[in-house]
Amino acid sequence: MKKNEITILGAGLIGSLMAIYLKRQGLDVTVYDKRPDKRKTPYFEGGRSINMALSHRGWKSLEQVGLKDKVLPLAIPMFGRKIHDEHGGTSFIPYGKKEQAIYSISRGKFNQLLAEEAENLGAKFNFEHKCEEVNFPSQEITFSTPEGPFKLQAPVIVGADGAYSALRLSMQKQVRFNYKQEYLTHGYKELTIPATAAGEFAMDPNALHIWPRGKFMLIALPNPDKSFTCTLFLPFEGTKVCFEKITDERDLKSVFSNYFDDAYQLMPDLVDEFFRNPTSALVNVDCYPWVQGESLLIGDASHAMVPFYGQGMNCGFEDCYILNGLIDKLGTNSWDLVFEKFQKTRKRDTDAICQLAMENFIEMRDSVADPKFLLRKKIEAKLHELYPNDWIPLYTMVTFSDISYSEAYAQGKLQEAIMDRVMADPLITENWNKLDYEEIIFQMETAKAV
């Protein structure tokens, strides 16, 4: 079997970027996807996919294949979180330094751009090919297609087929495959704030809007057409405000006017959208090994995470970047070596970001509403300004740096413990500007040395 024939499962964002990387390595690349080709049969995309936030790891991976400039026009910078309280008041918490932003981008056009780029480089795309089974000893894939079953000998397989990966399901039936799928008790529903009658954004477009309400929240990200895609996160059942208890227009209006009134005023299609769009679930996937024979899982297929750190796509793109680096180093003659090295080095990082994404849900829906949270962010920003290399806020390490997720996680926990002590001072609100910042850095260095 020819080791330069690569089969990619999944023509989504990660599969398409992987195809670009592998074509640039001079390999034969064929991509299979179960969905129809969106360019030929455009289908309803709304209601299922949270808008994405492209940040440093994503940009770095796009830049390496020369795509940064092509993607920028699709993306809207968001420089911080705009918090909406229950009375319509707002406050702004910057994500990092003044010029640092994450970029709102919606899946459709972005995916198309990447797939076309891959095709231009010579990758072949086959749609309406649903992977039913992979036989690992023979590396044979069975697809179902509108024309019936189709069997393919695939010497090297990369599974970028998402959270419900078919490649992973075949791996799961192998002995000694550790696997965990864990659903949150919360679900989500997509809604829209359209452009105003004057054709303008109805709110500040350069922020990620959050309505944090403790156990639940609403968020909104800007789109190039001047609308916002909103996502409502509620418990499925069991609490006062939950999807199960919103059964009619009255329930819905009562929840929105009570908790999200300023947004509600901007949502003329709320009732229609709410009852038309599906309520979707949120899953975290953890599995290992990612390699079986000459097959490898990447992206959500190996580490689907909850969306609360905005890192799912960025992490998947970084998977491509790192895998490409290993190919540069080890060549394409022994994929088992490349794949083994990839999973060995990468797993600890994806574990860290999955964990952080879970923890950030509580921050987004609850902590951000606390004035102390804002103060905490300010103190950390000050520390970072004074000691740019010694104190980097966790969010900055994850979002605006190359520091591995696992290092960011460990350093973040250290900083968190020190900040907990700083914030425990009952007079912190008054005294924060007089803090001994050098002493805080010293504490951190000491804790690190232990």
Add this chain to the structure above:
Amino acid sequence: MKKNEITILGAGLIGSLMAIYLKRQGLDVTVYDKRPDKRKTPYFEGGRSINMALSHRGWKSLEQVGLKDKVLPLAIPMFGRKIHDEHGGTSFIPYGKKEQAIYSISRGKFNQLLAEEAENLGAKFNFEHKCEEVNFPSQEITFSTPEGPFKLQAPVIVGADGAYSALRLSMQKQVRFNYKQEYLTHGYKELTIPATAAGEFAMDPNALHIWPRGKFMLIALPNPDKSFTCTLFLPFEGTKVCFEKITDERDLKSVFSNYFDDAYQLMPDLVDEFFRNPTSALVNVDCYPWVQGESLLIGDASHAMVPFYGQGMNCGFEDCYILNGLIDKLGTNSWDLVFEKFQKTRKRDTDAICQLAMENFIEMRDSVADPKFLLRKKIEAKLHELYPNDWIPLYTMVTFSDISYSEAYAQGKLQEAIMDRVMADPLITENWNKLDYEEIIFQMETAKAV
């Protein structure tokens, strides 16, 4: 659809006992299994299934359907653990009181007895029916059979189809199904100590023999034909003694003569068996919910555990017992109610026994070799003798009582903490007979009240 037509997936021990219970409830029961009927095509059973240890929860479930007396002749009582040290010395640790035993039983004949009993009561068995998919909205099962695919409308489905359950796999594809399969880094291999030339047991038949060696161990359970089924538990790879490093006769003989010499002398077929029998993996399965529509998972399908507490089968039998109790109480008109009640009350107990089984691996392969462990057991036995209702050793609660696994777990952790304190006395070996037992009970009652 008729709610009195029950389809059971899996004709193993749990599926067959479930069929007996449901026939006795006056229901129509059909059992499907992917394997051939063993009565018609006996197949090689050796090498894969650890001998089982039937204890109170198992016996209670058999007794309720009048089967205790029929099963007893197949079972050999083991009154305690016989520990073999590296120099051939042995010691005996009773499991409970003098008359309390767990019973060694092998799968084959026992399974046949249960299946025949179910058939005699009118249950229908269909072999060579492999469940490929269950469609929950329509409750339609697709089987593959030697004659081709076969579709069945099944109003009520009970999945007793084991650790690799097909029903569970279909459930896993449903949204909000939480699932975890976790493999141990250890594997196992079955071996044999045959009867002596004189046709006798080569060791004491009324004990479970253990050769604890820290990171690995060998165990042996007696069979009615006067042989012992031995199971060798080793890490798959990565340590000095592991399966990966036993590649030829010389490696094997070196491990056995170094670590298990007394057993080795009794194993004339060791080399053949070792290289012929498969090395099997050990998996723990945790999932929830167990119910989807009118389908329910029971036994290993819902909570496969590692074998180190000897409770896998007993717990599965107790599932049948408890489900039957709920049917007595709630009737057979609303299976959703019965199934919901079952999963709600049972999950915490199966979580507890899965956890205990994992923890007991360390006890079996390591702690039992410590003289202090023997002393600890003695002190606990004494406490139990003096205060039979206030202090029941954990092993006794799990193995010889009806106390729910979750209560046993909680009470066991409490007792463990107190025993840790008792054993921390550096002179405990000398002083144990002079302990203030009343004070220990008082400590426990106080801790419990908190």
